[in-house]
Amino acid sequence: MTSQQLWIAFITIVRREIRRFLRIWPQTLLPPVITMVLYFVIFGKLIGGRIGEMAGLPYIQFVAPGLIMMSVITNSYSNVVSSFFSSKFQKNIEELLVSPTPNALILAGYVVGGMCRGLGVGLIVTCVAIVFADLSLHSLPVTIAIVLMTSLTFSLAGLINALFAGSFDDISIIPTFVLTPLTYLGGVFYSIGLLGSFWGSVSLANPILYMVNAFRYGLTGITDIDIVWAFAMLALFSSALFGWALYLLQRGSRLRS
Amino acid sequence: MQPALAVEQLHKEYANGFKALNGVSFNVAQGDFFALLGPNGAGKSTTIGIISSLVRKSAGTVKVFGVDIDSDFSAAKQLIGVVPQEFNFSQFEKLIDILIHQAGYYGIPQRQALQLAERYLKQLGLWERRNQQSRTLSGGMKRRLMIARALMHSPKLLILDEPTAGVDIELRRSMWEFLQEINRQGTTIILTTHYLEEAESLCRNIAIIDQGRIVENTSMKALLKQLNKEHLVLDVSQPLSAAPQIDGYPMTLRDEHSLEVEVEKSRSLNQLFTQLSAHGVDVVSMRNKSNRLEELFLSLVDASLESKAEASA
Numbered sequence: 001m002t003s004q005q006l007w008i009a010f011i012t013i014v015r016r017e018i019r020r021f022l023r024i025w026p027q028t029l030l031p032p033v034i035t036m037v038l039y040f041v042i043f044g045k046l047i048g049g050r051i052g053e054m055a056g057l058p059y060i061q062f063v064a065p066g067l068i069m070m071s072v073i074t075n076s077y078s079n080v081v082s083s084f085f086s087s088k089f090q091k092n093i094e095e096l097l098v099s100p101t102p103n104a105l106i107l108a109g110y111v112v113g114g115m116c117r118g119l120g121v122g123l124i125v126t127c128v129a130i131v132f133a134d135l136s137l138h139s140l141p142v143t144i145a146i147v148l149m150t151s152l153t154f155s156l157a158g159l160i161n162a163l164f165a166g167s168f169d170d171i172s173i174i175p176t177f178v179l180t181p182l183t184y185l186g187g188v189f190y191s192i193g194l195l196g197s198f199w200g201s202v203s204l205a206n207p208i209l210y211m212v213n214a215f216r217y218g219l220t221g222i223t224d225i226d227i228v229w230a231f232a233m234l235a236l237f238s239s240a241l242f243g244w245a246l247y248l249l250q251r252g253s254r255l256r257s
Numbered sequence: 258m259q260p261a262l263a264v265e266q267l268h269k270e271y272a273n274g275f276k277a278l279n280g281v282s283f284n285v286a287q288g289d290f291f292a293l294l295g296p297n298g299a300g301k302s303t304t305i306g307i308i309s310s311l312v313r314k315s316a317g318t319v320k321v322f323g324v325d326i327d328s329d330f331s332a333a334k335q336l337i338g339v340v341p342q343e344f345n346f347s348q349f350e351k352l353i354d355i356l357i358h359q360a361g362y363y364g365i366p367q368r369q370a371l372q373l374a375e376r377y378l379k380q381l382g383l384w385e386r387r388n389q390q391s392r393t394l395s396g397g398m399k400r401r402l403m404i405a406r407a408l409m410h411s412p413k414l415l416i417l418d419e420p421t422a423g424v425d426i427e428l429r430r431s432m433w434e435f436l437q438e439i440n441r442q443g444t445t446i447i448l449t450t451h452y453l454e455e456a457e458s459l460c461r462n463i464a465i466i467d468q469g470r471i472v473e474n475t476s477m478k479a480l481l482k483q484l485n486k487e488h489l490v491l492d493v494s495q496p497l498s499a500a501p502q503i504d505g506y507p508m509t510l511r512d513e514h515s516l517e518v519e520v521e522k523s524r525s526l527n528q529l530f531t532q533l534s535a536h537g538v539d540v541v542s543m544r545n546k547s548n549r550l551e552e553l554f555l556s557l558v559d560a561s562l563e564s565k566a567e568a569s570a
Contacts, residue, residue, distance in 0.1 A: 001331060005364020012361025019354070091345035095406070098309045098339050099362035100331040257271065257312050 001100050009101040010109050017113020021079055028079070029121060032071045036125045039067050040132040043189065055191040055222050064133040065216040066188030069150060071125040073183060073208065074175065076118030076151040080110050080158030081171045088162065093255065103249040107159065107242075114155030115148070122147060135219060142227065143218030149234045150211040156241035163248045163255070187212045192224045207237050259323035260284040261414050261445035262308065267317035269303050269469075277303040279469040281317070285414075285447055285462070290440045292460035292477070293449045296558055300469040301449045302342060305418050309339040321414060335363065338412030340403045342419045342449075348392035352383060352402055355391060356409055363410035370409065377405035380435065397424045401432065408439070415439065416447045421455060433459055453554055457481075467558050485523075488546035491516045494539040501536040503529070517546060 001009070021028040044060035054062040087093040096106050129135055137143065157174075165171045186208030192200045203209050204225070214230035217223035223230075249255070262285040269278040278300045285291045295301050306312030308319055310330060319326045321333040346355050353374055360370030378384040381401040386394065391402060400420055407415060417436070421429045429452075437459065440446050450456055456463065456477075463480055465473040473480065496513040506529050508518045516538075520529065533540060 001335075001364050008364045008366060009362050012358055015361075016354075016358050023349075087347070090347055091343060092347045094311060094341065094345045095359055096362055097311060098334060098337070099359070100334040100364075101362045102331070252313065256310070257306070 001102075006102070006105060009099070010105050010112075013096070013101075013106065013109025014112045014116070017079070017083060017110065018116050020083055020113075021117045028075070028117060029124065032075060032121045033124055033128060036067055036071060036128050039063070040129065044132050055193065055224070057220060057222060058134075060133045061135070061220065062191075062216075063189055064129045064135060065219045066186075066212045068122055068125050068129060069147070069208075069212050069215045070183050070188055072118045072122040072147055072151050073154050073211070074179065075121040076114045076154040077158040077161075077179060078175060079117040080114035080155045081162045081165070081175075083113065084110055084159055084162035085165050085168070085171045088165075088255070089168075097252075097255060104246060107156075107245055107249055110159055111152065111155040114158055115151040118151035118155065119147065122151075137219060138221035139218050143215065145231070146211060146214040146218055146234070149231070149238055150215070153207070153211075153234060153238040153241060156238060156245050159245050160241065160248065163245070163253055166254070182206050182208045185209075187224060207233060210234060258287055260320075261287045261289065261322055262447065263318075263320040263323075264304065264308070265318045265320075267304065267307060267319065268315045269300075269307065269312065270315045277469055278307075278314075278317075281466065281469065281471055283464045283471055283474050285445060287322070287413075287445055288440070288443060289445055289462055290437075290460045291445070291447045292456035292463040293447055293466060294453070294456060294463060294554060295449075295466035299466045301466055302418055303469075304466070305339065305341075305416055305447075305449070308416065309337060310334065335410065336413045338407035338410065338415045340400075340407045340415070340417040340420050342422065344399050344403070346391055346399075346402065346406065349390055351388050352378065352391055352394075353387040355402065356406055359406045360409040365410060373409055373411075374405070377408050381405050382431075397428045400424055404432070404435070412444070414445045414447070418449050419451060420448070421450065421452060429455070465554060465557050472557050486519055486521045489518050489520055490544050490546050491518060491533075491540045492542040494541050495537075497538070501533065501538060503532045503536070506532070 040060070043063055048059035048063065051059040053059065084093070087096075126135070161171060161174045185203065186206050187203070192203045192209065195203060210225060210230035210233045213223040213225045214227055214234070217227050217230075264284070265282050267278050267281040268276070270276045281300065281304055283293075293301050293304065303312055307314045308321070308326070310326070319333075321336045324333045324336065326333045350358070353371075356374035356377070357367060357370045360373060361367070365373070374387070375384065378387055381404060383394075383398060383401055383405065386398070391399065394402060400422075404417070404420060407417075420436075421432055424432065433455065436446060436448075446459075448456065448460060460477055462476050463473070464471050490511065492515050497510060497516070498513070500508040500510040500516055502508075505524055506518050506520060508516050511517050518529065520526065530540060
């Protein structure tokens with residue numbers, strides 16, 4: 001395929017993915033907004049008002065970056081995992097597999113589609129957050145870079161989940177039993193300074209901690225961890241997941257018999 | 258001239274140890290309309306799966322217009338269009354989107370894809386439904402949609418795996434005409450089907466696969482010549498109480514108004530009718546008891562089963 005043909009194939013997958021989540025917007029775009037409004041009202045206004053400050057910030061300002069990041073993470077992940085697994089389930093993934101589109105491009109198309117939803121929902125939730133909290137911007141480059149890398153990482157993770165999944169149950173296990181606990185324990189609602197040294201150290205193994213803190217740094221300038229270290233960890237996670245996903249696609253794992 | 262498809266010593270053993278293909282070899286000439294027949298589980302779909310990349314081969318080579326799938330699968334895929342046995346498109350996408358996306362995967366710009374989609378949807382009688390979700394289509398329409406989709410990148414080799422399964426006879430005939438027209442325009446077609454009448458009507462060459470082996474690979478004419486007898490059904494005007502006894506034409510009474518007769522190819526039908534007239538039997542119509550290819554197919558598959566049983570004994 002020529003570079004122009006490759007570009008057309010890539011953009012076709014991305015466009016199809018975007019159309020898919022826009023077509024079913026009541027399932028994809030609306031629920032995170034409602035959930036986040038509830039989080040802001042309950043944790044930010046009602047409970048947050050009694051908590052006072054966290055890490056030197058009003059509680060609602062402290063949780064806002066984490067809640068935005070939580071939306072980016074769950075939506076990037078769930079878009080790719082549900083879209084790719086549905087394609088496997090309906091067998092229309094074969095349309096792509098029999099075509100000359102290279103595996104790397106299939107991967108890139110699905111991941112960018114997932115990122116579009118993750119970032120789109122992130123943007124909507126940010127607008128919601130502005131209504132409830134006094135959001136500032138400390139560093140635009142850090143904010144954009146970290147949100148892009150986070151969305152990339154979880155889109156890749158979603159694709160790997162979909163590749164291994166054999167049933168619809170399999171695509172809800174990871175979000176329910178891994179992603180949600182990691183997100184809640186990833187410093188969205190509290191500073192790891194509140195944890196003892198042991199649990200604080202354990203928390204460092206949670207990749208979401210780096211994402212949430214780096215994003216919070218981008219908006220507020222406050223973080224529990226070193227930003228350079230956060231970027232290094234994210235680069236490591238996303239590279240490893242990209243390599244793994246591409247390897248599985250090249251092997252045709254659970255796609256080709 | 259390079260064959261459109263050259264399959265050489267293809268082997269496939271699945272992870273559970275089942276050997277689906279045991280050294281399948283055959284060639285399909287450019288411009289041919291080729292039938293790949295075999296009973297269920299014979300290895301037809303596995304062979305097609307390997308050619309189209311959905312199944313990984315254990316050994317052997319596949320060349321599409323001289324392009325080895327091992328050395329340049331991307332170039333080979335550009336040449337192949339596949340209509341699978343099972344519906345494999347998104348149930349929630351519109352017909353027009355399914356076709357445009359498929360064209361996009363082959364690097365065809367959207368404007369050109371729209372023109373192609375319009376052409377094929379019109380030819381296959383689906384244009385009016387272009388904005389419907391595919392799940393709203395009938396079974397026959399879904400089959401036609403898969404043909405349109407496979408043609409979007411103008412493949413030189415079109416592989417159809419039971420394209421008319423579950424399609425009513427009228428629609429089947431119109432699909433035959435469509436496929437014959439595509440073949441006349443230069444597209445090489447490989448067809449698997451359970452309707453042997455379909456293979457006999459459409460295909461010039463044939464391979465019969467059974468238990469992962471090619472048991473026959475020849476032209477349709479040469480294959481049909483192998484038939485040395487036919488079973489005819491004769492409808493008669495007057496009711497009969499018993500079948501007439503005529504030398505060289507074994508006959509049985511099916512019911513009081515029809516006879517079944519076995520006729521060797523070397524024997525004359527005129528002779529049969531003369532003898533029947535002499536017995537006072539007035540024949541009003543005649544037909545083959547079964548499709549000629551069906552008889553051959555069964556005999557070849559039976560022979561393959563017997564030889565395997567002997568080998569294992």
